[in-house]
Amino acid sequence: YQPHIRAMARSLGMPEELASLPHVESSFHPGASSNVAATGMFQFMRETARRFMRVDNLVDERLDPYKSAYGAMKLLKENYEELGTWPLALTAYNHGTGGMLHAVQVTGTKDIGQIVEQYKGSRFGFASRNFYAEFLAARQVEKNGEKYFGVYYKQEAPKFAEYEMTGFVDARVLARN
Numbered sequence: 001y002q003p004h005i006r007a008m009a010r011s012l013g014m015p016e017e018l019a020s021l022p023h024v025e026s027s028f029h030p031g032a033s034s035n036v037a038a039t040g041m042f043q044f045m046r047e048t049a050r051r052f053m054r055v056d057n058l059v060d061e062r063l064d065p066y067k068s069a070y071g072a073m074k075l076l077k078e079n080y081e082e083l084g085t086w087p088l089a090l091t092a093y094n095h096g097t098g099g100m101l102h103a104v105q106v107t108g109t110k111d112i113g114q115i116v117e118q119y120k121g122s123r124f125g126f127a128s129r130n131f132y133a134e135f136l137a138a139r140q141v142e143k144n145g146e147k148y149f150g151v152y153y154k155q156e157a158p159k160f161a162e163y164e165m166t167g168f169v170d171a172r173v174l175a176r177n
Helices: 002-011 017-023 063-083 085-096 096-106 112-118 127-144 147-149 171-176
Strands: none
Touching: 002 017, 002 063, 017 063, 017 085, 017 096, 017 127, 063 085, 085 096, 085 112, 085 127, 096 112, 112 127, 127 147
């Protein structure tokens, strides 16, 4: 999925390196789910996802790696526009934009290192505090994969086609055809 995510980031004027985010969120598993109800490759919570994609009783686009990638890049772009730095924007992906704005206000800095050291917000726990560091570590391992794993091959994204249905069709019927 990375070529698609990189292209999407580029088209939005964002760093291609953001395509590594699923390493931290789900290890690129489109069907991942967490114990707090985050779902999909980009681990969207239901309410956040609804800002960018369809999530209802019939369709959950958090499970679509392409639509959720678009949502993730749009959310990161909004975070960056609000917070002004990529370390803060990425941390806000986990902790929320409001939470990071509060951390900046309390600490008086936009330096993620100082925020991690100084900010004692009750919801700024292990996952949020270490999110940017995990992203950097994932990037480092990804860039030097052969050093850590030897020769390896990346799986290609599945081939697919999209069809617009004019009405409801049971998924079992579609699966048979």
